[in-house]
Amino acid sequence: MSWLRALKETARSGLTIERRRLEPLIAIRGAVGLALVIGVGLAFFGPVVAASSAFGAFQAAIATFQRSWRPRPVLALVSGASLAVSTFLGYLTGSHTPLFLALLVLWTFLAGLAWAAGPTGGIIASSNVAIMLVTVTLPSSVANSAVHAAMILFGGVVQAALIVLFPVRRWGAQRDALADALAAEADYARRLRHDPLSAFDPVPLMKARSAAAVTPWQARRRPPELRGSRGVAERIRPVLASLADPAMGVPAEGPERDRVRELLAAAGSVLDSAARAIRHGDPVKLSPSAVAVLRTPDTGSLLAGPPRRAADRLGALLSDVIETAEGAGTKEEDAEAEEAAEAIKATGEEAPGSPHRRRPTLLRLVPVVVRAMRAELRPGSPILRHAVRVAVVVAVGYLIGVSLPFGHGYWAPMAAVMAMRPEFTQTYGRSVARFGGTIVGVTLATAIVRTAHPGVTPSAVFAVLCALLMYLLMRTGYVVGQACVSAYVVFLLGMAGEAWSQTVHERVVLTLVGGLLAMISYAAYPAWETPRLRGRLGDWLKADGRYAAAVVDQYAEPAERGHDDVRSALLDTREARVAWQEALATAQHEPVRNRGLSRAAADDTQHALAQLGRVAMLLEAHLPCGGATPVPAAGRLAEALRRATERGAKEVRERRVPDWAEVREALDAWDARQRTGEGGTDPFVRNGAGLLLEALEEFSRGLDGTSKPARPGDRAD
Template sequence: MRWWSSLVATGREGLRLQRAFAAPSVIARAILAALLAAILGLLLNDPVAGAMASVGAVISGIGTIISSQRHRVVNALGMAAALSAMAVLGALVNGRTWLYLPVLAVVAFAAGLWWTLGRAPGLRGYLSVLGLIIMADLAPGVHAGLVMAGWVATGTGLMVVVQLLPPYRPRYAAQRHALAALYQSLAKTSVTADSAALGPSAPFTAARQALDLLPQFSRPAAAAMFGLLGEAELIRRALETVRLTTPEAAAAGNQEALAAAAQVLDDISRTVASGREHRTPERVWTLLEAWAAASPVRAPRDLAARLRPAERLARRSTEDRLGDVLEPHCEVPGLYAGTPGVARAARRIRAQLRPQSPIFRHAVRLVVGVVVAEVIGRSIGGWDGLGISAHGYWVTRSTILVLFPGYGHTIARGWGRAIGTVLGGLLAWVLSLPHWPPTGLVAASVVLAAAVFVFQRTGQLMLNLCLTCWIVFVIHHGGGLPGPTAWARSADTVVGAALAVLLFLVWPTWSTRRLPGLLAEWLRVQDRLLPELLTGYADVGATDPAAVDELRARSRQVREHLETAVKESRAEPAQRHSPWSTTQLEQISTQVSMVAGCVTLLHEHLPRTPRDTVPELTELADPMHEHLSALARAAAGAEPVAPGALRSVFDSFTARSGLPAELSYGSDRAATSHAVALSAATVDAVEALTTTIAARHRRHSGGLKPRKAAAHFDAGPPAGMASRQVV
């Protein structure tokens, strides 16, 4: 039943139509490039030139429209260079099957590894490979192939040229978009009822990556952007502190004030995105300042204080000169530092060159897929005269565009691409029935290309319907092929899609099976990070800032991988291999976020003066280390950790140490009670995660035997824990 429900769910996803379109100006530029390519062929009276220039313009246009953190001109240039180079390489190996298949394997492996950099770069890598297989498979010879590759390059050049046309977006448009999304996320977090967990980390990651792409020489001019990223992190911490430490009696006032903070954050988001100032009404600021002044705790004052610099930086970001606008206290992560983009990308790709890596498995699977698809395509023949014999392009093209790193995307694209291609082939066959004059061919090809660009983001069904119809129409009329070959193209595509799905099922990469390892890895990072932070309350500057920052960055990366794997596992039929149910996985994802929020707050409130120190908290470092170490082993399949053990240790610790068990406001022990409250919240968050992880053993108690662990808490605190308590 799980397989059937998974197929139904992914089938629906593959056929779902979304109302997602690119910006009208982006679509208009792509259509203009396709129009210029078609007109060029008409003026030259050369159908092949027009067809190949159109192919170059449309494929590079698809790659340019794909969402990215780079400028559209950079995207177009990258696509033009990659597609043109692959087209030339394809022409050079044309007719040499013994050379073409190894080259195809190497290029496919590189395209598979390119997914390390993200979905958009991975798709652009796929599109570039199409240039290789088009020229190697469909060109009549090496010389003719090089001529065709030249026209493909011409089409990609036209796509680059039209990107230089107005309307123009504000400077650093990609970075603005990422930062605006980040502040919009903070605005939503501000009015969310859940007070336990941090807001989503994905907007922060996207903003960091977008800013990391800026070259070193342009970073000083973008100082306001980096400042906004630093302020966003401080605002997130202040929001979480407000939720955790403000008295319950002030909850109603908090709601109104947090709604006002959300309005400020929304105005900052709109200012950054548009490059035009959106002022927040003064009454909103008055409300925030009154709320901060009346609060008995520091958190509301910190939040109000953080919003003002962010608003000023947003205003500064609208000016022509963006640099030299940062105040000394503002954190500017990565402004003058950072690894160059090429070196960083190479390092990330090298890290995937291991058999256990899902990306490496995907790259190997892709190599097998495209080589087998090419052999099958050439072996099929001409479908009893309807197709072109000894050509495997259409099968290979379908396989590479369906085979994704994850199960859900692969199956969904297989459904959507197969059905869309059949419908597109039917439409192309209908369009091939009448006689088309040259101007009619130009008009029809441009209209079909426009449909591709318009429906590119709406789903696989509509995209492939339009794309198949366009490419069959253009190539068939450019090459003088008969109309019925449209049916052969549809059949080849169905074969390629089926092959991609079959390959994934034969050698799958289940996100479900990666979950225990990812969770254990994240817990091992906390095993080092939390004791370090607790020890930091012994004295001012007791922690190593560089070590803590490195651990927090690693924690964030692993948490994002874990959250992605949880999302992908929902569509997989391998739930029987999961130690936790779908509901429990959702709980784990939420509880991991809760612990991460507590870690952030502990780091944010490390003592800044001797009065803020709480040296007693260092006694919790060893119990926390032992608990998290055992919990990491339990997540990986070892003996379970008994829920409640860590909380029992903490209660005993607070009772014996004389530390305040509740928050006290306005007293000389406010800092101490605040630190204890943060520690208590951290212990509760870890205990909640412990309870859910322990459920894996109850779920599998009927048959699976957990691996033996080195330590566990079945009968209470482990040996040595009690001896470390404050007496």
């Protein structure tokens, strides 16, 4: 993509306004907290302290809107406390420009590294730097600085207290994540009726898994209906695919296929009912027709073999879904909980089968975050490049701002630090949106101030109204939020007094300077995703190979194998797949020439790897029990898959085409043993092993540019 086209695309994305579901009660609660803090500040300390405390309450409320599974009061407290520390240190050094500049560079660099801990941490840290640039101009002494910092912390405490006292839809984010996962399974079941090879996006299941991790405090208060349903949904997915796939034994047409379609439709209806019940906390209301289909006794007379096993397993899992959605634990879940309790007693650690995923407390999270940030201190790290970029840009922006004759030069570095992200599209899109929103917000707010000359109280009211609009509309588009934020800052500083006022022209020019610095910095010191695509593809190939090998290995010695390695490999391949898809989507908007992986090769190889994962998932749906007959040849194939895909991933990174001779030899040896009658065999597993090799060969053909045209109906999961 050319630079001109990339700039057009990013500008369009930054100025896009979307229709999103509004949350007025949460917005009103945040605005009320802000109004309380401003009122207390005005009543006891005056408008200047009220302005700085308002920034703390404003930022604390914004932190609670971030996509995080931690309790919202905790986010508000963390935001208020971190902003208080940042601003107090800025207050102490603000009168000494060299010292303050050194602190600013260090603080901004650490804020850039904070993206290693996730978007929520990165956004809060970046916001702290931006607000610190404004608030350090307010106090006049160390004592006043301490008062200002204390009032900023007070703003976070007030917002946290309001969340506790006036909760809005408790566990709403976790409910939505779990309901979305069940709804995705329901949609998958319905699509399988018409397309037995339909694809499934695992992202909803990944989000539900992330949402299921809770702290000990959360675990004691989590609603019963949020316990267990995710695990059942994870087990339903391969069963649905196995039931629908013609390769598992059900013909493409006929009475067997009709029965499968009925079961899939009933499964979709039950899963949708469970999703609605969990989302709203209501009892499960099942469709009578779906219940009738699941209770029809003719499944056994129509289906046999793997389809019959899949149908029976589906009925049991749907029953578990209903029980958990109603808040009653399943027998399987209770057994896992008992086993986990015994394991914890024996080892003192959390077992893999624990009744809930553990999320570290804030104190235990600190070393985790520090390790994540230290891991990014390496050449080529996109996070490190972002930290260097934003630190340099903020320092340069601050020097330019103070050297211009406008005064209050913090608008330039503030605009830069709020716009910059580790990724190209977001940085450029947000820079354009920041400039456009600033023009609208500053123009309207300054016009009101210049025309009406509002006093302290009217300015405070206008600031609260702007914050309310920000909280209400922030998810509709960055440009809308920035218009509200710019107006909020104008009114708040106007409340503090005329000494902090500026003209529209001055604020717009400084914002433009900050945005241009952000955009130039990425062009001069980029972190393009395009050159790393082959590495992402190799990671996905390696993870897919480990997953397929772990599944096939289960058939070699069923009595001696547990399923923990299969689960771990499945999670790894999901992470690798999503990382590849996100990298590919990012690379498509970068102004970088292709570097060894064409768009056609990317499409063909990801189709092949998705097919490889899909075949492994079908085999996983029929994993043998402990007393099943061993298949020794499966063990040798599993080892060949591990070695070949690890070697293949290295060859992909080195711009070579992998060869799968070792896997073919393992299959040939399997067939030779089968002809001589040596060892156990299983036609179902052997058929799946052949499909795994076909997917690997298709991957090599796609990478080499010799992939065969896709056949009608071909899909990848």
